[in-house]
Amino acid sequence: MENHMNDGMVQLNKVTKAYGSFQLDCSMEVQPGMATGFVGANGAGKTTTFQILLGLVPPETGEIRIFGKPYTELTAKDRERIGVSLADSGFSQFLTVRDVTAILRNLYTRFDEARFLEKCQRYELPANKKIKDFSTGMQAKLKLLIAMSHDADLLILDEPTLGLDVMSREAMLEELQEYLDSEGTGGAPRSVLISSHISSDLEKFCDDIYMIDRGKIVLHGETDVLLDSYGILKVDERQYQALDRRYLLAGMREAYGYRLLTNERRYYQENYPDLVMEKGSIDDILILTARGEKL
Numbered sequence: 001m002e003n004h005m006n007d008g009m010v011q012l013n014k015v016t017k018a019y020g021s022f023q024l025d026c027s028m029e030v031q032p033g034m035a036t037g038f039v040g041a042n043g044a045g046k047t048t049t050f051q052i053l054l055g056l057v058p059p060e061t062g063e064i065r066i067f068g069k070p071y072t073e074l075t076a077k078d079r080e081r082i083g084v085s086l087a088d089s090g091f092s093q094f095l096t097v098r099d100v101t102a103i104l105r106n107l108y109t110r111f112d113e114a115r116f117l118e119k120c121q122r123y124e125l126p127a128n129k130k131i132k133d134f135s136t137g138m139q140a141k142l143k144l145l146i147a148m149s150h151d152a153d154l155l156i157l158d159e160p161t162l163g164l165d166v167m168s169r170e171a172m173l174e175e176l177q178e179y180l181d182s183e184g185t186g187g188a189p190r191s192v193l194i195s196s197h198i199s200s201d202l203e204k205f206c207d208d209i210y211m212i213d214r215g216k217i218v219l220h221g222e223t224d225v226l227l228d229s230y231g232i233l234k235v236d237e238r239q240y241q242a243l244d245r246r247y248l249l250a251g252m253r254e255a256y257g258y259r260l261l262t263n264e265r266r267y268y269q270e271n272y273p274d275l276v277m278e279k280g281s282i283d284d285i286l287i288l289t290a291r292g293e294k295l
């Protein structure tokens with residue numbers, strides 16, 4: 001099947017996998033030209049989802065498509081269109097940037113060697129030092145630069161900012177944004193699927209966000225919409241009893257009363273102007289959605 005613009009770059013449909021008591025059951029989509037964030041607690045199933053997506057781990061059931069094709073039907077040329085950064089993968093720790101450059105040159109027809117070396121230099125990654133002697137942050141930068149080195153149309157990045165200090169994170173996100181904004185094969189839009197524990201990274205960079213909890217997608221929305229229409233209400237018992245609860249999604253008991261999640265922030269601001277309403281970050285939304293009591 002040919003790749004059509006309307007096909008998602010990535011489509012996971014009811015993909016399941018069990019590891020003991022852990023049960024993954026995940027459906028998600030990455031659209032052309034979009035950065036899609038994947039957020040969840042430790043052990044929620046992010047890495048497992050990425051491993052299944054990349055054909056590294058077989059799912060039990062479900063359908064997986066990249067560029068509109070099942071992973072098993074992707075050609076070498078299709079695979080070249082995917083740039084990957086996974087937590088426990090990459091090149092042997094005993095190689096240097098110089099060695100990696102030679103491998104990338106052989107591996108990818110569209111490897112942009114001059115650009116890759118220029119970026120390595122800019123981010124102070126020494127050419128002749130073994131990767132094992134790089135700091136965690138340097139290794140993270142190298143992995144990201146490798147993922148972006150061969151003109152891929154789709155980047156699949158598991159925790160790419162892990163171990164980066166705040167300035168390096170900013171710089172790498174800028175690199176990613178620049179990459180996303182540039183054109184892919186034949187002018188096609190590029191896409192990024194990115195997981196992160198640092199939700200401010202996702203808030204800044206991602207067009208939409210999936211939240212996963214204990215193997216299930218608990219929330220999916222456009223980042224702007226999530227940040228614009230969701231809010232956190234802080235109320236005491238008396239205020240809680242008097243509250244219209246139609247637009248409350250979840251809540252948690254706190255020392256002062258309740259912390260409540262709504263997806264109709266303005267409704268409560270207009271109708272209950274005296275109540276404390278916070279905007280709510282992606283982390284707040286995730287915590288209340290995943291751990292709060294459904295209302």
Ligand SMILES: Nc1ncnc2c1ncn2[C@@H]1O[C@H](COP(=O)(O)OP(=O)(O)OP(=O)(O)O)[C@@H](O)[C@H]1O
Binds near residue numbers: 041042044045046
């Ligand atoms: N190869 C495996 N064998 C057995 N259990 C596994 C295996 N890989 C993952 N799991 C289990 O699957 C669950 C999901 O793990 P996964 O690594 O996908 O989570 P994650 O969301 O990426 O977490 P983290 O944020 O900590 O990296 C965990 O309970 C983990 O122990």
